[in-house]
Amino acid sequence: MSTHAPTLGRMMHRPLLITHLLERAATIHGRATVVSQRPDKTRVRRTYADIGARASRLAHALAALGVTAGTRVATLCWNHEAHLEAYVAVPCMGAVVHTLNLRLHPNDLAYIARHANDEVILVDRSLLPLFAQFAAQVPSLRHVIVVGDSGPVDTSGGHRDYETLLAQAPPVPYPWPDLDENAAAMICYTSGTTGNPKGVVYSHRSTVLHSLVSAMADTLGLKDDDVVLPVVPMFHAAAWGLPYTALLTGASLVFPGPHLDAASVRDLMVKEKVTVAAGVPTIWLGLLALLDEEPGKHDLSRVRTTIIGGSAAPAAMIAGFRERHGIIITHAWGMTELNPLGTVAHLKPHLRAADAAAQLEVLASQGAPVPFVEIRHKGEDDGPPLPWDGATMGELETRGPWVADSYVGDEGEDRWTADGWFKTGDVVTIDREGYVRITDRAKDVVKSGGEWISSVALENALMSHPAVLEAAVFAARDEKWGERPVAAVVFKDGRRASDDELRAHLATRFPKFWLPDRFVAMHQIPRTSTGKFLKSKLREEHGGW
Numbered sequence: 001m002s003t004h005a006p007t008l009g010r011m012m013h014r015p016l017l018i019t020h021l022l023e024r025a026a027t028i029h030g031r032a033t034v035v036s037q038r039p040d041k042t043r044v045r046r047t048y049a050d051i052g053a054r055a056s057r058l059a060h061a062l063a064a065l066g067v068t069a070g071t072r073v074a075t076l077c078w079n080h081e082a083h084l085e086a087y088v089a090v091p092c093m094g095a096v097v098h099t100l101n102l103r104l105h106p107n108d109l110a111y112i113a114r115h116a117n118d119e120v121i122l123v124d125r126s127l128l129p130l131f132a133q134f135a136a137q138v139p140s141l142r143h144v145i146v147v148g149d150s151g152p153v154d155t156s157g158g159h160r161d162y163e164t165l166l167a168q169a170p171p172v173p174y175p176w177p178d179l180d181e182n183a184a185a186m187i188c189y190t191s192g193t194t195g196n197p198k199g200v201v202y203s204h205r206s207t208v209l210h211s212l213v214s215a216m217a218d219t220l221g222l223k224d225d226d227v228v229l230p231v232v233p234m235f236h237a238a239a240w241g242l243p244y245t246a247l248l249t250g251a252s253l254v255f256p257g258p259h260l261d262a263a264s265v266r267d268l269m270v271k272e273k274v275t276v277a278a279g280v281p282t283i284w285l286g287l288l289a290l291l292d293e294e295p296g297k298h299d300l301s302r303v304r305t306t307i308i309g310g311s312a313a314p315a316a317m318i319a320g321f322r323e324r325h326g327i328i329i330t331h332a333w334g335m336t337e338l339n340p341l342g343t344v345a346h347l348k349p350h351l352r353a354a355d356a357a358a359q360l361e362v363l364a365s366q367g368a369p370v371p372f373v374e375i376r377h378k379g380e381d382d383g384p385p386l387p388w389d390g391a392t393m394g395e396l397e398t399r400g401p402w403v404a405d406s407y408v409g410d411e412g413e414d415r416w417t418a419d420g421w422f423k424t425g426d427v428v429t430i431d432r433e434g435y436v437r438i439t440d441r442a443k444d445v446v447k448s449g450g451e452w453i454s455s456v457a458l459e460n461a462l463m464s465h466p467a468v469l470e471a472a473v474f475a476a477r478d479e480k481w482g483e484r485p486v487a488a489v490v491f492k493d494g495r496r497a498s499d500d501e502l503r504a505h506l507a508t509r510f511p512k513f514w515l516p517d518r519f520v521a522m523h524q525i526p527r528t529s530t531g532k533f534l535k536s537k538l539r540e541e542h543g544g545w
Ligand code: AMP
Pocket: 190, 191, 237, 308, 309, 310, 311, 312, 313, 331, 332, 333, 334, 335, 336, 337, 340, 366, 424, 425, 426, 438, 441, 530
């Protein structure tokens, strides 16, 4: 007689694949819509059923061009339906979609495309001039497919036309293969301002889990009756995963194409009855200024929330949207290395009865970690985790099922601790309830006389001054103190404030040694390709470095 315990029953092991998101969207949510704005501002409408059929055709066409498991298929595209088709068709056939950031310098694009070993590229017709500046530097590229976003495609030079390829492909469902859920689905490169960009690989599993958690009511809460406008580019950390979360939930999508200025975004939101929009703070600062100029003129009553991340959303902007226009901001923190969502500023039930100032304090924080994302912060690499007291500053570390374990080619290994946590490079406090507040990027913190000054806190306070549209605080070299804070300030149209007024505005909330030594008025603050303040440039040009 066997002495073994009886075998327990088991659940099926079904891999978590993007294929499920695609097939579910195409069948269960087949009527949901995908609207894409073209460069000439006309809009093209498709359904998820169409996207499913077109993704099948794209996969057939790519397979005919020799794309197999693991082949890198790059995109150099704005946000639109063909980009979405690549987001699903490429990974579901077992290949890897690589989104190229069209705001980078052509030399960087060449480096990244070579590094990723891209073999096929989908390029918007409107971006061919950019592509021409680096194409010759990428010998691995075998096929160029042009998406005719701005008119007919010229195929005389060996380029292929996306729509012709789709039209010629067999009109039958593509036999999506069974894949390992850990197979690579997408590669995104970090937008590092120092050193070479690093490749981060998202797997099917990480993308599916990320979508599930993003969809949760207290995370981003997407639903089938939402109309989602990702203003955040699809080349920036998978547009924060929103296209996949929309497919999962059946939410409709609206893509802005190249029109990302505040007035165009506002018009698209009104026309397409958008309920959720997402992007970096600059866009929403611009939109708030526009709405303030013409209160009540544009009907944004459908908007449930705008998701803001990528850089700190200033508290004054969050309050302005809420108090003057009834729009709730969802402030989120993430990184390319996190697929990208890490924390969301969501009010817990006991805070919903708190006064407006206490609520704003939480809504303007980077938020608490979403399920499965673990966090801690450290003063020194090999020191103990710091207390969650809302005051002690340290570098944020994280781990979880959608946190990168390495970069492509095992570069940058020093970003991981010996016990397997990812070092974010963000300096934060964490409070008792797990709300994270970023006080700086480690490299941007101002160190004056050995004390740390939070540039983000100063920026936030400056942006609450009625004359200030935007402010970036950076370190200037100083003989006596090592570094001193200096503020670059963009004033609102027709407004101005003197240095003394700005200093007085800050003096009510910060110690004297925190107050910027100088203010530099600018028309525009220099930015990185993903919309973050480019403080290295400010330091070089105005900080004496
Ligand atoms: P990226 O990988 O380009 O998305 O950049 C990630 C970095 O952007 C983070 O490490 C932060 O420094 C910054 N970041 C992202 N979201 C926020 C936010 N809500 N507030 C402040 N900084 C942010």
